[in-house]
Structures are given as structure tokens and as C-alpha cells.
Amino acid sequence: MNIRTKPLSILGSTGSIGTQTLDVVRKFPEHYKIVGLTCNSNIELLKKQIEEFKPELVAVFDEEKADQLKVDIPVYKGMEGLLKVASFGEVHTVINSLVGSIGVLPTVKAIENLKNVALANKETLVTAGEIVMKKLKFHKTNLLPIDSEHSAILQCLQGSKLEDVNKITITCSGGAFKNKTKEELQSLTAADALKHPTWNIGKKITIDCATLMNKGFEVIEAHWIYNLPYSKIDVVMHPQSIIHSLVEFHDHSVIAQLGIPDMRIPIQYALTYPNRLKNESLPKLNLADKKELTFKEPDLERFPCLAMAYDAGIKGGSSPAVMNAANEIAVKYFLQDKIKFTDIPRLIIEQMEKNPLIKNPDLDQILDIDKKVKEDTEKTILNQ
């Protein structure tokens, strides 16, 4: 297979996706070279990554921590640092595995500097999907999804035309609270939610999985990545997380992608696309081991965030950015046990009702809305 050595930078290299990306890179030293890495504050781990992967530069978002990192390569700080790494040198692909809407500007900057983007950061397309898709088209660069569901759809579409697609179905594990009653949801804590049944993931996304907001994000991302109307994007509950998504074509033939839930598989596909590399360290699926694969409709009454995301996506404009910003703050406070699980959708609805729709926001307007909604949601929580 002819894959040349690709220079890569990873934004958020110390997180769940970042470390798993480095795990894939570690297996293929002849194919990938790490140029830039970033973290928020975990400089201990970043230092180890610098020693192992020998990047040319790093960025630490937290400025104090950046000053504490003593290494013999340039250390940049804050948003400026993230943008420096996102746009640096001859990098072929920037992997964006930041968490939150902080990921929007670095994605845009990478595209403007003609980098391909391997995107794990869901909040980028949820917050600024239209702007990012236009930038990709204008600069003729590619976006490859690092998400099991969107990677599944991409794999199912190989050799087919998008215009032949009838609908796509995104599968959903259901998160930690899938079997809880509406009453039980009132008293569950962050510690309960952090026991995700099938995936080993970062804290924020674990809560997003439990509320089904994560699935709502994926619906909005699929709308942008695959240019499909919301009416052609379904969600089905599939607690075993073996089928990662399905594509139904006009002749009602359905193609699904399966695999053991391990993010290194979609990460590797994003890096090698459209090729594949042999990696014996990735787990193999043995279907005979699986007692059952089950499916059912999502319960939108117990988990209103999924319905909210469809609503926000269909309304478009600034609506998904408002939803995302309120969600980020609500999840932050839920993780600190300062609000209840059921407060998360309540706080989001409140912001969605409060903020008038801006139909075609530009990037500055999106970033302003993000800031304003975050501040206001925080104020509401602290005053209640």
C-alpha cells in the first residue's frame, strides 16, 4: 500500500481521542510524523508525549501551565497557541480532538491554511456547521470524521453515490441512564453517569451520551458532512454498540458497518482513508460471541435533548450554537454536582427560548452567541 509519511498535528493530544490517536500513530512510524501537539493543562502527559513523538512545537491553553513546561521546543499558549499549531508548516492533517466550542476557531484556521481536518470535536460542526462546510469547499480541503458513527457512514458509502441514499440511521448505545425511569433520572449524579456501558471516553461526552445530546450532535454533524436533510437522518438505540451506523439506499438495500467499540478503529480509518492498514492490536469482532444485537426507538420523553437537537438543526442559523453553549455550561455544572441531570435540558430550553434566531450568522456572531449564552447560563445556575 502506498501511503506516504503524513505530517500530523493533534489538538487535544492529552485527551481520550488524542491519546488514542497517538496510539495509532505509534504503530505506524513509517507513515506518520507528529509535528504539533496541544493540551489544556495536563503538561505532565504532554511532556511525555513530547519526549516520545518529538514534535516541532506544542501549545498549552492554560497560560500558567504553559510557562511551567520546560522543553527544548517552542511552547505557545492560549488560543493563539492553538491557532499556531492548527496552521503550522507542512502539516497534512490536523486532528481536532479538543472538547467544546473552543474547537471551532482552530478548525477554521486549519482549513484556511489548507490542512485536511480529522474531526473528533463535535462542537465544531454543531456550532458552526455551515461556515465550516463553506470554508472546506472554498479552500478545497477535506474533512474526515473521527466518530464511530460518521466513520461508519463514510465506510458504508464507499463505492456508492450520495444521491442514491434514501436515509441514514445512526446507532446509539443509550448511555449510562438508558434503563432509568423519569423519576430516577432526577437523583442520578455525575459519578453514576461516568460509568459508560460500552465506550471509554472523556467526561463531557460521557454526560452528553447519558442525555442523548451526543446523539443529537451527531445528527447535526451528519446533516453537514453528508449534506442530508434531517428527515433522512434517523437514530436507533443499539446498546451493544456493534453496528456503528447504517445507510439505506433507494432500492432499500441497507449497508451497515460493524466492529468492536474501540475508537482507534475510526481514528485509524480517518488517518489512512481511503486506504486501510493492517493493525493487529485493534480488537476483532467475533459475532458468534455476541449473544444478541438489539434495537429500539429512542425515548424522547425521558431524553428530550435528542429532540431539541433535531429542532435546533432544522431551525438552523444560530439555534444549534445556542443549544451547544447552554449544554456545555450545564454539563460543566452537572459534573461538579451543582445541578441535577434533569436541569440540563431545562437550562438548554431556557436559552433556546430566550435567544432570538439569527438566520445566517457569520463566524463572529457565532462566537459572540457562544460567549453570551455560556455567561448567561452560568449566571442562571449560580443564582438559582
Ligand SMILES: NC(=O)c1ccc[n+]([C@@H]2O[C@H](COP(=O)([O-])OP(=O)(O)OC[C@H]3O[C@@H](n4cnc5c(N)ncnc54)[C@H](OP(=O)(O)O)[C@@H]3O)[C@@H](O)[C@H]2O)c1
Ligand atoms: N472520547 C471519545 O470516544 C469520542 C468519540 C467521538 C467524538 N468525541 C469528541 O471528541 C472531542 C474530544 O473528546 P474527548 O473525549 O477526547 O475529550 P477529553 O478526554 O476531555 O480531552 C479533551 C482534550 O482537549 C483539551 N482541552 C480541554 N479543554 C480545553 C481548552 N479549553 N483549551 C484547549 N484544550 C482543551 C484537553 O487537555 P487537558 O488534558 O490538558 O485537559 C484534552 O487534550 C469531543 O468533542 C467529543 O465529543 C469523543
